[in-house]
Amino acid sequence: MRFFLRRTAFYLFTAWAAITINFFLPRFLKGDPVSAYIAKNQGLISPDAAAALRTLFGLDKNQSLLEQYISYWKLLLSGDLGRSFSKGLAPVTDVIASALPWTIGLVGIATIISFVIGTTLGAYAGWRRGSKADALIPITTFFSTVPYFWLGLIAIAFFATTLGWFPASHAYDKGASPELTWDFIGQVINHGTLPALTIVVSSLGGWVLGMRNMMVTVMDEDYVTVAQAKGLPPRKVLINYAARNAVLPQLSSFALSLGFIVGGTLVMELVFSYPGVGKLLLDATNAKDYPLMQGLFLIITLTILVANILADVAYAILDPRTRQSEA
Incomplete structure (x- = not known):
């Protein structure tokens, strides 16, 4: 119990430190999100509308930094x-929710398959x-040293262009709309196979x-x-003896990999034009969409924390020595 506490x-x-950094992040940047939005839409926003936007985003200059911080927590706890700004003032939660399933579905499954x-x-x-x-060892290490974008381009050239087995880009066929049907699911699997394979x-x-390497070390144990x-x-x-103990360090790396799933594989999403979180973060950065960047940073950070918690629990269950040393 002391270990878990x-x-x-x-x-x-x-988590508190990450959320606090997320609060100060746009305030450390030059200008603020509202000023950037006004500059982009020059002449279309009145001073009253600008003041309302600052209030909406918790950047009201009439409030102290502490009051803004408390307001930020209230908004955060309410979801x-x-x-x-770059998505027509759509809620950040909706924008992230539209991209998150694609990244988790593709990168998550590929990471689990690779780990197993x-x-x-x-x-x-x-x-x-x-x-x-x-x-x-040398065979698998060779493919790991190949730059990912180059591996993706080779896969597209061979499997998509030459053989025509898989589509070269996007998450589903052009003109199709996301729906829960076998035809659409088949399209998603077909489009996702090539990027998943390269991952x-x-x-x-x-x-x-x-x-x-861990197995070689464990095999010499008494x-x-x-x-x-x-x-x-x-x-x-x-x-029961060798692999169970050798896999423990792997769990920590696996937990970090699961955490970074939400961040997406940016290069993969660019090479295959895949609509995931990584591409969304790049678009938000290019558009200087601070609220969306802030939301993505928070989601990625909290996901990594949750993944590490699960790894700690699994580590403690598999290796009782961890609980004893912490206690």
């Missing part, structure tokens, strides 16, 4: 992240070290190498030697 306090403090395949192959390569299984191939090497001396089946020794 300490972790909870740490993450609550981290209001402000209005997006890479960890499994790494465990096998470590268990059979010195055999032909070691050939997996898996490019990230596989890290998982394989990390798990393989508890593995004792398990083998007892005559336990090799598969049971591999799964």
Whole structure:
């Protein structure tokens, strides 16, 4: 219990710090979001409308910084992240919600597949070290060293242009509208296969190498030697003793990967013209849409915190020594 209480306090403090930084972020930038919006729409906004916009975005000059901070927390707790200037003053929550499922669906599934395949192959390569299984390391590492945009372009040239197996861009066919039908789901899978495949191939090497190295280290531990001396089946020794302990450091990396899923893979979304959060963040930055940038930063930060909390819980369950050392 003390372990979980300490972790909870740490993450609550981290979340408060992230939200506070998110509050001060637009105030540290030159000018403010409302001034940028007025400059973009010169002559179309009256002084009264500008004052109303500043009040709406918590930038009222008649309020002190502390009052603005309290107002920001009130809006945040009510689920209001402000209005997006580049999206016609649409609520930031709606704008992010429209892009979030595409990123989570594609990058999330690809990351999980990459982790499962890479960890499994790494465990096998470590268990059979010195055999032909070691050939997996240079092969997967080679693809990890290839720049992602180059790998994506090669995939498009070969699988989309030459063979015509998959579409080269977008999340679904042009002219189609998102709906819950088998035809539309098939379009999404067809368009998402190529970018998902490139994500898996490019990230596989890290998982394989990390798990393989940990397996080599764990195989020299006394508890593995004792398990083998007892005559336990090799598969049971591999799964219950060696792999279970070797996978622990992988969980921390996996948690960070899950957290960054929400941030999207910007290069992938640009190469494949995919409508995800990464592309949305780039568009918001180019348009100087501070409220949307602020909302995306907050969502990404909190998601990474949640992913780390889940990793800590899983780590504590799998390795009781963690709970004892923290206590």
